[in-house]
Amino acid sequence: MLNALWIGFCLSAFIAACIQYLVYGNQGIFAALMQAAFDNAKTAFEIALGLTGVMCLWLGVMRIGERAGFLDLLARLLAPLFARLFPDVPRGHPALGAITMNLAANVLGLDNAATPMGLKAMRELQALNPDKDTASNAQILFLVLNASSVTLLPVTIFTYRAQLGAADPTDVFIPILMATYCSTLAGLAFVAAMQRIRLIDHVVLGWLFVLSLTVGGLAAWFASLPAAEITPKSALLSNFLLLTLIVLFLVGAAWKRVNAYESFIDGAKDGFQVAVGIIPYLVAMLVAIGLMRASGLLDLLVDGARTLVQSLGYDAAWVEALPTMLMKPLSGSGARAMMIETIKTHGADSFAGRLASIVQGSTETTFYVLAVYFGAVGIKRVRHAVAGGLVADLAGFAAAVAAAYLFFGAAH
Numbered sequence: 001m002l003n004a005l006w007i008g009f010c011l012s013a014f015i016a017a018c019i020q021y022l023v024y025g026n027q028g029i030f031a032a033l034m035q036a037a038f039d040n041a042k043t044a045f046e047i048a049l050g051l052t053g054v055m056c057l058w059l060g061v062m063r064i065g066e067r068a069g070f071l072d073l074l075a076r077l078l079a080p081l082f083a084r085l086f087p088d089v090p091r092g093h094p095a096l097g098a099i100t101m102n103l104a105a106n107v108l109g110l111d112n113a114a115t116p117m118g119l120k121a122m123r124e125l126q127a128l129n130p131d132k133d134t135a136s137n138a139q140i141l142f143l144v145l146n147a148s149s150v151t152l153l154p155v156t157i158f159t160y161r162a163q164l165g166a167a168d169p170t171d172v173f174i175p176i177l178m179a180t181y182c183s184t185l186a187g188l189a190f191v192a193a194m195q196r197i198r199l200i201d202h203v204v205l206g207w208l209f210v211l212s213l214t215v216g217g218l219a220a221w222f223a224s225l226p227a228a229e230i231t232p233k234s235a236l237l238s239n240f241l242l243l244t245l246i247v248l249f250l251v252g253a254a255w256k257r258v259n260a261y262e263s264f265i266d267g268a269k270d271g272f273q274v275a276v277g278i279i280p281y282l283v284a285m286l287v288a289i290g291l292m293r294a295s296g297l298l299d300l301l302v303d304g305a306r307t308l309v310q311s312l313g314y315d316a317a318w319v320e321a322l323p324t325m326l327m328k329p330l331s332g333s334g335a336r337a338m339m340i341e342t343i344k345t346h347g348a349d350s351f352a353g354r355l356a357s358i359v360q361g362s363t364e365t366t367f368y369v370l371a372v373y374f375g376a377v378g379i380k381r382v383r384h385a386v387a388g389g390l391v392a393d394l395a396g397f398a399a400a401v402a403a404a405y406l407f408f409g410a411a412h
Contacts, residue, residue: 006288006334013291020296032294040290044282047163047340048275054159055271061246063267064260068252078103081207085188085197086138088128095124099142106149118146119376126377134381135374137195141188143373143385147366148180148187148392154361160340161357166348170239174218175354175403176361181215183363183396190391194384222406285337289323293341298323318401320352324359325397329366329390336360355404362396 017033020026078100089095098121121142129136135143154176161169185208192199199205225233253260292298302319309316320342328335342356366389374382 009288013295016295016297036290036294037287040286041283044286048279050163052275055275056268059271060264060268064263065249067258067263088138122373135379140385141191144187144191144388147364147369147389148183157361164343164348172357175358175407178403179362179400182399183392186395187392191388289341321355324356329393354408358400362400363393
């Protein structure tokens with residue numbers, strides 16, 4: 001999938017450049033494309049290099065939280081809920097423990113821990129699956145929850161925004177939380193309807209009530225504020241919550257007699273590896289997208305969508321984030337590159353830059369998650385898994401646009 005996308009981007013840019021030269025007589029178009037390729041390759045390296053310190057910081061903090069037992073605590077809290085959402089899985093089965101550990105790791109942004117736990121959960125569910133080629137109900141729900149999983153700390157987005165000059169990189173924290181919550185809720189509702197899962201249960205309703213009240217209450221409170229106060233209040237609350245979480249991790253580590261310093265160093269080492277390892281992927285995608293931008297093709301697509309939206313009488317400021325929305329279900333690295341390109345073009349604190357960041361944090365990459373998790377256990381018939389993932393994506397994107405207008409407004 002990613003190979004086809006990358007080749008398609010490059011070839012489309014070349015064809016558009018040929019049309020620019022042959023039809024419009026643009027003599028400098030090919031030089032512009034090569035310059036864009038060189039510039040974006042340099043930018044990709046500088047961004048990845050600049051990420052190193054911030055990634056070391058956050059992954060170090062996350063490792064402290066993991067060793068202090070917060071991951072296990074969250075897993076125990078989630079266990080009664082997921083026992084009801086996966087009725088085909090026997091109580092006490094190892095699959096439920098792996099599921100809760102995987103989703104707890106996702107909530108805390110521990111991607112390195114979440115993936116192996118997720119693969120273990122999928123293998124445990126496959127052991128219960130009577131038809132080994134076809135996805136079971138439990139496997140589908142687990143995949144959709146992964147593809148739309150609520151992430152409490154979208155660390156990578158914060159680090160990119162910091163590197164690209166955002167005045168407050170975390171000001172998108174609460175909008176992202178709202179968007180990803182709506183995505184998860186939509187995915188869960190769709191799968192529950194398809195599988196006739198009883199959501200009318202005191203445990204399920206209790207969780208949904210608390211989560212909805214929290215997210216809805218935040219949205220209502222911010223909607224009641226004067227426009228000039230929304231962004232600073234959001235930044236204040238976001239930074240307070242993040243700092244409080246760090247303090248809780250440190251206090252928990254001290255209480256459990258965990259060596260917080262050594263834990264931080266171990267996590268920071270992983271952060272360094274992550275930052276370095278991302279360079280080739282970032283170069284590849286930013287160069288391809290830069291070629292599309294320089295050829296005029298990307299602008300043509302966005303202008304077409306903008307014209308259509310305006311002709312229907314709606315504000316079209318959100319259209320600048322459309323490339324990130326279209327890429328997100330297909331490729332995580334591609335969507336990340338689209339987000340970075342949008343921020344570079346319009347600015348980290350622009351409406352488009354913030355919206356692209358919120359979109360990036362609203363969902364996971366549906367087709368990547370499907371390929372990795374189902375591919376690991378040999379599932380060939382996925383049934384309604386793709387539809388569930390895409391429903392969650394659409395809900396997340398719509399909520400991202402609504403949250404961006406609420407918090408930042410197109411005028412920003």
